[in-house]
Amino acid sequence: MTQEMPKTYAPQQWEEKLYEWWESMGFFQPEQQIESGLADPALPPFVIAMPPPNVTGALHLGHFITSSIQDMLIRYHRMAGRPTLWVPGTDHAGIATQNVVERKLEEGGVTRHDLGRERFVQEVWDWKDEYHGQISGQQRRMGISCDWSRERFTLDDGLSDAVLEAFIRLYNDGLIYRGNYLVNWCPRCESAISDLEVEHEPIEGKLYTFRYPLRETSAGADMAIEGRSEAAVGHVEVSTTRPETILGDTAVAVHPDDVRYAHLIGRTAVVPMLEREIPIIADEHVDPAFGTGALKVTPGHDPSDYQIARRHDLPFINITNEDGSLNPEAGPYEGLDRFDAREKLWEDMRAAGLVIRETAHTHEVGHCERCHTIVEPLQSTQWFVKMKPLAEPAIDAVRNGRIKIVPARFEKNYFHWMENIRDWCISRQLWWGHRIPIWYGPDGHQFAARSESEALEQAIEQYGETVELEQDADVLDTWFSSGLWPFSTLGWPGETDAAGSEGQSAIISGSAEDLARYYPTSVLETGYDILFFWVARMIMLGVHFTGEAPFRHVYLHGLVRAEDGRKMSKSLGNALDPLDLISRYGNDALRFTLLTGSTPGNDMKLSISRIEANRNFANKIWNAARFVLLNLETASDIELGNEKERHSVTFALPPISEQTLADRWILSRLNTVQAHVTQLVASWQLGEAGRQLHEFLWSEYCDWYIEAAKPRLYGDDQGEAARATCQVLAYVLEQSLRLLHPFMPYVTEAIWSHLPGVSERAEALMTQRWPCSLERKDAAAEEAFGRVQEIVRAIRTVRAQYNVEPGRRIAATFHVDSPEHSPGQEQIAGNESAYSVNGSSALVHENLELLTNLARLDEAQVAVEADAAQGRAVFSAGAADSAAGQDGRAVMSDSTDAGGPAILLAAGGITTCLPLTGMVDLEAERRRLGKELADIERQIARAEGLLNNEKFVSKAPERVVQRERDKLKELQTRQERIAESLAQLRA
């Protein structure tokens, strides 16, 4: 607080400085938290394994939303006193990274094959080193309070050991197998990819219909059945979207019940251009309604044809090479690209008179997720994980509640996918990744080993002599290593499992201690788009290898979309760079926008205006703090409470007896907000929690409490009143900063560092304790202050309506109901904080100064009259003798007209009379009151309707009924008063 706070909060001047300080102080590490006494080692730790970003390039808003949510949770739990660990890291991202580096090489005209495996992999490592530094720098700008000392990379030694261990265990358990199956093949990546990595998109293609020639039979003449076209006898009409696959056909199939083709079953068709003979078969899976109802069967290049072929024991013909060109099976079309071959073959068939027609046809086509090439189903020898045995326990973990998914509706998706899971193709024909730890002997025997030397040992045992072994050339799907992330990063498998083997791979860099202490983790936060890719696999592998669900909760956020609702992407040019937004609006502004802008599982459109609004919010708090500090410096000796506890250093409060209604009100509200926010965070309603804090700080603390405090600070009777007010101002600010810190870490920390006394006695706001419930809920104060607000608002509304200059102070008379009530507090026995303002008399008398200042009244012309019935006196009271005083000339010009019209306001349980003599537009006033009356009468009708309904009274809870009764009573009072006012206006 030594330096002056500038008028505007400048995030750029704080963020990097604060982050470096936090990090250097060790606040992000659980050991430090325990050592400093913030965390209680007896409490269960709160742990998050951060979803590792790919090392492919810059971070985007998706990373910032996940970081913001996790950081919010981490900061909250850290403040709540749990040892808190957030493990960061990056993912090698197999295909994605390899593609990026290949593309870079291509620019120099070099392919990975030119370099060879070893040199290429080195290139990728160089890339990784460069981008990793960039990424962790960006993450620091994002302000994430993770434990960098535990940072991991999926290809580092420890994690590679975990991958080896996992593979070998699964292999030995018979859950990993190698086989020749139809897989999704990307001809550009020249690799197999898993089902999940195929994206289906509608393509406007063509449906090609042609004549499949039939071989003549000796009984051919007999087959000519009446009513059938001649063509159908010598041909069968077939449609396809991929004519080139004709070259791989091994059958034509029709539905067994299809009378059109019944006579053809068992006959032989001839593959065009190849003259290969294939059978015509019947299969129930043929859809008679699609195309001509006759289906060409290409088992080597179509998954459903593959199934038909297996049922009918048909041969499989693979017609394509790995790069998508056709192989010798394609006969004269060998060497052509699959799409060129499509054209060429079709033209040749047209020349041969086989073509019937082409029609426009939109159909779903699989594309490679990474390079968008059209995927070719292809028979290939690959490695697979058997999923059923892994899925079942993973389904149970969610079904029996050991893992809860937020929002819960995603559990249904999870179950559906898991229950219909298919084996996972894990081998990739890439160079960047974990190489499959299988060595082949001369006879093809497989040795699963942690190292080549271990494989050789096994081989000697197998063959009785030393033989040449060859390691499998493929690498593992990148998600295989990510699937181990929550435990591999904590040191799994630890010394116990891998220590036995020799060689470099046995080095375990992680510590099993972390695994014991911090596993299972608490929550896994990520986007719903990788529920299957990643979350499901972590659960399966986690349960399988550790016997425990890897986390208790899965929190899924939605996608951050562009303002127009489209997905942000570089190619569309609508992607916003989070770092750029941070430097323009501040980390807190962007973070708060992401945290409050959507609910779990739902996408959000990020709007700049919202970020601006939240930047303004940060500035608002900054300025509220400026105001408080300005006054703190003049008020002497603000006491600090809880000095012994360095994590709960705060300002002392004045004794209850010195607290005003406004003090009690704001303290009660603080208490309520604290309770709500705590409860909301516990139930994952982070956005609502943030919104409540926003509402509290801006609309209550700033708009009302600070305004209410001003007269007490600047008033004549300085001294004690000012001091007490300062204490409450400072206390509420300080406590609010704690509550807001997880949502807006920087501005809160920056302000906190200015707080006199506090920042000297404690380390940092981020290591302060989350406020506990103070049980300072004061319903009476909230109710009473609410009435003050109502009165003030009513006066302001009228002032605005009559264009009374904002600076002008006006006269007012408050008509209260009970002259007997003397001003002063009444304390209810047994609850010293409870305070009741009995009747409107005490309320107005005690808050006269407040009302005067908030409504800009002229204190010399304010009167309180004990005549709630407000008879004629009302109209003479407003224009009292002093009416012409001060600057009241314009308004009060005819103030001598003591009986002139005045404005009567029924609000806050009293009637307020504003003698805006000379300004009152009788007609407008009648309209205003008439409208108000109508509104009240509508509400009365509603309440009466309810209360007259016997079923409502008997069935609704008493609480609800009573509320209606109270409401009705109040409405009737107001109705009465407004009606009287109206009557007088008309008189």
Next chain:
RNA sequence: GGGCGGUUAGCUCAGCUGGUUAGAGCGAUUCCCUUACAAGGAAUAGGCCGGCGGUUCGAGUCCGUCACCGCCCA
């Protein structure tokens, strides 16, 4: 084909076990540079909560159905 989500103010969205007069931000209108903040203050306007039907004393909220938009899976 199966499943999920959305439809609330001009725009973007909240509204969690059904219960005051349905809220916020932005935008709009009027006024104000009042000694924390013009990135601000005061006030105002604007909504048969997508349609229809049902359950209930009571429905934005629960159920059914339809429409449109979007997503996932096959």
